[in-house]
Amino acid sequence: MAVIRDIDKALFPIKTINTVVKLFTSQLEGCSEPDLALLSIVTGLIENQLTSRSNAVQLPDSPETNVLPRFELETVENLYNKFHLVITSSVETNKTKAYATRDLVKRVSDVIWNSLTRSYYKDRPHLQSLYSYLTGSKLDCFGVAFAVVAGCQVLGYSDVHLALSEDHAWVVFGPNGSENAEITWHGKGNEDKRGQEIGKGVSARSWLYVNNKPVICTRHMEVAALVSAINPALNANVDASEVAMLQQELLWLLYDLGHLKKYPMAIGNLGDLEEISPKRSDIPCSSLFEEAIESARKYYNNQHVYPYTYQGGYYYRNNMYKEAFESWANASDVIRLYNYSRDDEEIYKEFLEIANELIPQIMKAESSGFEANTILKKPQCFANLLKFYDGICQWEEGSATPVLHIGWAKPLVNTISKFDSDVRAQVNIVCDEEKLMKKNGSYFNNNNNNYEKENTTVIPKLNVKEQSTSNFHPTIEALTAACSEKIL
Numbered sequence: 001m002a003v004i005r006d007i008d009k010a011l012f013p014i015k016t017i018n019t020v021v022k023l024f025t026s027q028l029e030g031c032s033e034p035d036l037a038l039l040s041i042v043t044g045l046i047e048n049q050l051t052s053r054s055n056a057v058q059l060p061d062s063p064e065t066n067v068l069p070r071f072e073l074e075t076v077e078n079l080y081n082k083f084h085l086v087i088t089s090s091v092e093t094n095k096t097k098a099y100a101t102r103d104l105v106k107r108v109s110d111v112i113w114n115s116l117t118r119s120y121y122k123d124r125p126h127l128q129s130l131y132s133y134l135t136g137s138k139l140d141c142f143g144v145a146f147a148v149v150a151g152c153q154v155l156g157y158s159d160v161h162l163a164l165s166e167d168h169a170w171v172v173f174g175p176n177g178s179e180n181a182e183i184t185w186h187g188k189g190n191e192d193k194r195g196q197e198i199g200k201g202v203s204a205r206s207w208l209y210v211n212n213k214p215v216i217c218t219r220h221m222e223v224a225a226l227v228s229a230i231n232p233a234l235n236a237n238v239d240a241s242e243v244a245m246l247q248q249e250l251l252w253l254l255y256d257l258g259h260l261k262k263y264p265m266a267i268g269n270l271g272d273l274e275e276i277s278p279k280r281s282d283i284p285c286s287s288l289f290e291e292a293i294e295s296a297r298k299y300y301n302n303q304h305v306y307p308y309t310y311q312g313g314y315y316y317r318n319n320m321y322k323e324a325f326e327s328w329a330n331a332s333d334v335i336r337l338y339n340y341s342r343d344d345e346e347i348y349k350e351f352l353e354i355a356n357e358l359i360p361q362i363m364k365a366e367s368s369g370f371e372a373n374t375i376l377k378k379p380q381c382f383a384n385l386l387k388f389y390d391g392i393c394q395w396e397e398g399s400a401t402p403v404l405h406i407g408w409a410k411p412l413v414n415t416i417s418k419f420d421s422d423v424r425a426q427v428n429i430v431c432d433e434e435k436l437m438k439k440n441g442s443y444f445n446n447n448n449n450n451y452e453k454e455n456t457t458v459i460p461k462l463n464v465k466e467q468s469t470s471n472f473h474p475t476i477e478a479l480t481a482a483c484s485e486k487i488l
């Protein structure tokens with residue numbers, strides 16, 4: 001039965017952001033493993049107090065003097081003991097076993113699941129923490145997964161860890177994390193698969209399970225996940241700046257301690273916060289987005305999309321359109337080897353927004369003025385644009401569910417035809433047949449890192465000089481040809 005340590009009790013009542021950073025430091029550095037329940041309750045309490053209607057918007061000055069409302073030890077202790085009671089009273093364990101079992105993990109998931117409010121709006125913000133669970137009996141899909149891992153920690157199972165894809169969460173357990181299990185729901189209107197093993201069939205090829213390259217968390221990375229899940233939003237347009245500052249300080253703490261090395265999305269989250277309000281002049285946000293990409297390439301065989309869309313979004317917001325096209329082409333290069341399934345709505349929306357909102361806006365901006373340095377004169381931009389579209393077409397190939405529809409075609413043709421024919425004529429694609437083999441056994445079944453080992457690029461080598469035939473998806477082929485004949 002873990003209790004809140006005296007060294008941590010001494011930090012209460014919490015009045016400043018720096019005190020919260022001290023609590024996290026003491027948990028991350030000062031003990032065998034950080035107490036997930038304690039840290040989730042503390043951050044949930046602060047987030048909910050500072051983003052609820054009642055709170056007037058204050059402008060913070062600095063983490064040292066930034067005044068927070070007083071957060072009393074008693075409030076935290078009561079919630080902490082309540083969570084321990086809920087878990088230990090409902091899950092009897094003859095804790096003789098060193099490792100958790102599927103039955104144990106399912107029972108902890110059932111305790112959380114059956115204690116949630118019957119029906120509530122699951123996508124609401126601020127439903128990710130144990131504070132939300134203990135005071136409102138509401139959790140979002142990530143929150144359920146996190147609560148199950150925190151519950152297993154309370155029961156003494158140090159082998160149960162969070163596994164994270166870009167849009168789903170589950171657990172690994174047993175010797176070397178050799179077992180895995182669904183413990184939460186995903187998306188809308190899908191029957192939950194709790195207790196089952198992770199996608200074996202077609203779903204294994206969907207982006208949702210990142211070709212079995214999820215982020216497998218340590219306890220310290222589970223702390224990074226709860227910090228990443230902090231949501232400073234006061235409403236759709238405004239953030240509570242103290243909460244954002246707290247999240248940024250805690251992410252830097254985790255970064256400096258090395259716990260974000262294998263967590264691309266957390267590095268991307270930190271990059272977004274740094275872009276808004278830079279805290280570390282020695283590490284610009286642009287290098288954080290690059291680090292996230294390097295991490296995904298090194299540890300996850302470049303099978304994650306978000307590191308590239310984090311970077312593309314940054315370039316777009318800063319009018320660096322040539323670079324944005326390159327990031328988006330790289331994102332498309334990841335998705336093209338997956339099969340699109342109905343579980344992949346989130347990333348579908350991401351590509352749809354890039355293709356039908358962001359790129360058309362860039363085209364408009366670039367063809368309105370007298371842009372001397374316009375991307376419309378740059379063959380590399382046209383090449384990356386084709387790669388972007390081609391990846392989406394390949395994503396659709398072999399998938400049970402179609403991706404493209406007429407809504408994609410108009411902006412696509414509009415965009416391609418904005419490039420002059422002499423610019424388009426300079427782009428030729430030399431494709432590496434073997435690498436372009438989509439979804440054949442080797443790519444999806446091999447466990448060696450294509451990326452790490454040969455570090456070859458799995459993309460068509462762009463050779464902007466020579467003439468050669470291309471191996472684009474027929475759609476792109478036809479459109480490019482149509483452009484050349486100026487049919488469009």
Ligand SMILES: FC(F)c1nnc(N2CCN(c3ncnc4sc(CC(F)(F)F)cc34)CC2)s1
Nearest residue numbers: 142164165166167168169228265266306309310
């Ligand atoms: F690529 C950019 F456009 C993005 N901007 N925000 C992005 N997010 C926000 C943060 N985010 C995340 N950030 C840290 N860790 C995780 S684990 C996870 C999946 C699930 F919620 F557990 F189911 C999501 C996620 C999801 C991706 S991508």
